[in-house]
Amino acid sequence: MSDPRASRELSEDVLVERAAGGDTAAFEELVMRHADRLFASLRRFGLDDAEAQEVAQETFLRAWRSLPRFERRSAFFTWLYRIGFNEAQRRLARRPAAGSAVSADERPLEDLVDERPGPAEQTESRDLRLALDRALEQLPADLREPVVLRDIEGLSTREAASLVGLGEPAFKSRLHRGRMALRGLLLPWVANPDL
Amino acid sequence: MHRLLDRLRFILEHRWVPRHASEYLDGDLGPDERRRVERHTEACPECRELVRGLRALIAALGTICEDEPRAVAAVVLASIQSQLADLPQDGP
Numbered sequence: 001m002s003d004p005r006a007s008r009e010l011s012e013d014v015l016v017e018r019a020a021g022g023d024t025a026a027f028e029e030l031v032m033r034h035a036d037r038l039f040a041s042l043r044r045f046g047l048d049d050a051e052a053q054e055v056a057q058e059t060f061l062r063a064w065r066s067l068p069r070f071e072r073r074s075a076f077f078t079w080l081y082r083i084g085f086n087e088a089q090r091r092l093a094r095r096p097a098a099g100s101a102v103s104a105d106e107r108p109l110e111d112l113v114d115e116r117p118g119p120a121e122q123t124e125s126r127d128l129r130l131a132l133d134r135a136l137e138q139l140p141a142d143l144r145e146p147v148v149l150r151d152i153e154g155l156s157t158r159e160a161a162s163l164v165g166l167g168e169p170a171f172k173s174r175l176h177r178g179r180m181a182l183r184g185l186l187l188p189w190v191a192n193p194d195l
Numbered sequence: 196m197h198r199l200l201d202r203l204r205f206i207l208e209h210r211w212v213p214r215h216a217s218e219y220l221d222g223d224l225g226p227d228e229r230r231r232v233e234r235h236t237e238a239c240p241e242c243r244e245l246v247r248g249l250r251a252l253i254a255a256l257g258t259i260c261e262d263e264p265r266a267v268a269a270v271v272l273a274s275i276q277s278q279l280a281d282l283p284q285d286g287p
Contacts, residue, residue: 057271061278066284152259
């Protein structure tokens with residue numbers, strides 16, 4: 001096991017290699033580097049704070065066990081993210097179904113926007129970041145996921161499509177619908193030419 | 196006759212461009228389709244505004260990950276730290 005203070009100076013590749021070899025201090029440094037971002041992503045997928053924290057813990061434990069099999073074809077966070085995303089999906093699937101059973105793909109986009117609070121109501125705080133978070137929460141999961149993966153987490157279309165189990169054309173279509181729905185929810189900001 | 200054809204073409208493009216705005220912004224359109232978007236948005240304020248707004252939205256979404264508040268890392272680490280040493284790793 002290495003010195004935790006020394007681990008802080010190491011590159012991610014070195015930390016991953018050491019952690020894969022059983023170095024807990026190296027893995028702990030990886031947890032410190034990535035847990036907040038993972039937690040924030042899990043929240044954006046619709047988990048509450050407690051669920052997101054539990055899923056983050058489970059994700060890191062699974063990652064620890066699986067690290068020797070990590071082939072490093074993607075960045076460590078992308079790999080970690082995949083574990084977390086799948087775990088979040090399992091958690092969300094166990095929740096009792098609520099609201100309409102109709103998929104967002106089958107509903108007119110206008111419906112998704114119109115049935116939710118108007119832009120003025122959402123934008124009281126005048127805080128773009130907060131408004132973005134609120135608007136994302138209002139999107140149905142199957143439109144929110146592509147936007148989170150592609151536009152917030154910066155995954156490639158191929159990585160993101162694979163993660164949600166869609167082909168690239170279907171993923172792009174859903175991404176566009178998600179962006180258009182967000183645009184509808186955030187009209188006061190997107191209508192501002194200075195944005 | 197020409198004006199009618201121009202009007203019909205405009206209506207067709209006005210339907211096509213909003214459906215392909217994301218692909219345009221993501222660089223997924225070929226040169227001809229890109230020109231199609233650009234020609235129409237030059238002539239159509241509504242579609243120009245839509246593309247501008249989407250571009251601004253995507254840029255804003257891209258900044259969300261910056262400066263994530265450090266809130267739970269220490270808690271997550273504390274909760275799993277004691278388990279790591281006893282948790283066997285899978286073989287390669």
